[in-house]
Amino acid sequence: MRLYRSTAELDFDSVSQLPPRAEPGRVLMVRPDYFEVAYVINPHMEGHVGAVDRQRAQEQWEALRGTYERLGFPVIALPGVEGLPDMVFAANQSLPFQSPEGERRVWMSRMHAPERRPEVPYIEAWYRSEGYRIDHFLDPEISDFEGMGDAIWHPGHMLLWGGYGFRSSLRAYEEIARRWGVRVIALELRDPDFYHLDTCFCALDERTVLIYPGAFTREGLALIGALWPRVLEAPESEARRLFACNAHCPDGRHVLIQAGCRETIRCLRTQGFEVIELDTGEYLKSGGSVFCMKMMVY
Numbered sequence: 001m002r003l004y005r006s007t008a009e010l011d012f013d014s015v016s017q018l019p020p021r022a023e024p025g026r027v028l029m030v031r032p033d034y035f036e037v038a039y040v041i042n043p044h045m046e047g048h049v050g051a052v053d054r055q056r057a058q059e060q061w062e063a064l065r066g067t068y069e070r071l072g073f074p075v076i077a078l079p080g081v082e083g084l085p086d087m088v089f090a091a092n093q094s095l096p097f098q099s100p101e102g103e104r105r106v107w108m109s110r111m112h113a114p115e116r117r118p119e120v121p122y123i124e125a126w127y128r129s130e131g132y133r134i135d136h137f138l139d140p141e142i143s144d145f146e147g148m149g150d151a152i153w154h155p156g157h158m159l160l161w162g163g164y165g166f167r168s169s170l171r172a173y174e175e176i177a178r179r180w181g182v183r184v185i186a187l188e189l190r191d192p193d194f195y196h197l198d199t200c201f202c203a204l205d206e207r208t209v210l211i212y213p214g215a216f217t218r219e220g221l222a223l224i225g226a227l228w229p230r231v232l233e234a235p236e237s238e239a240r241r242l243f244a245c246n247a248h249c250p251d252g253r254h255v256l257i258q259a260g261c262r263e264t265i266r267c268l269r270t271q272g273f274e275v276i277e278l279d280t281g282e283y284l285k286s287g288g289s290v291f292c293m294k295m296m297v298y
Helices: 054-070 119-129 170-180 218-227 236-242 262-270
Strands: 026-030 075-078 094-098 104-108 133-135 151-153 159-164 183-188 201-205 208-211 230-233 254-258 274-278 295-297
Touching (some): 075 119, 104 170, 151 201, 170 183, 183 218, 236 262
Parallel strands (some): 026 075, 104 133, 159 183, 208 230
Antiparallel strands (some): 026 295
């Protein structure tokens, strides 16, 4: 299909004009058996090496898992792997997709940080066991792509929003658009604190998105404004400190979000969403929260 970098390139007026896409109904998580801050590969890790409370991290992970199960989403929990402390952030190693014909496919990541590259084969093995068709990049020049950390599907439609600049390359989306036959809106990220799209962009339903505007270029904000009827904004303090935009709305109604994001939560409730506050404080030390800790799968 096509890759779009500006509103002038758009060849459709509304996302509602695009083909429908089935939403996944299960949650894939990786147990925090070996979770810790063992190195620094993003600004949020600074000062937190060796500072994770393992017991609290386990409790917070269990609370998130239980929340999904109470909402009716079965959770598949994979074991952690020794030496891979960030594997718990299950949003990063892959991008799953179901074609209009019902074929389950998954695009495997090329992790930016060498420390995280060994995670991908473990996640790929699970997809293989489930019968997914596995896709890898054919272009050897593509070095970076971090799955749904940067590539986020528009709810209910065949449109992919792709962040690039820190952990994923623009060139990666060109190959995905061509081989999967999907439209991709490319959003350049400009603040290293918001190194993944999922740190500053949260798709709530097909009409509503929550963003931190300061993470985007003028062109990116114009694209968001053109294609989302409702654009909610998280304040900088909550987006930067508490990862307010790393929330997750699995059903278009309930929003799972880091506890304490008061202004963001007030805004969400005003718009009719049911907010579930969760403590992911141990994971914030590593630069992740709710959205990072799971992968929605078919």
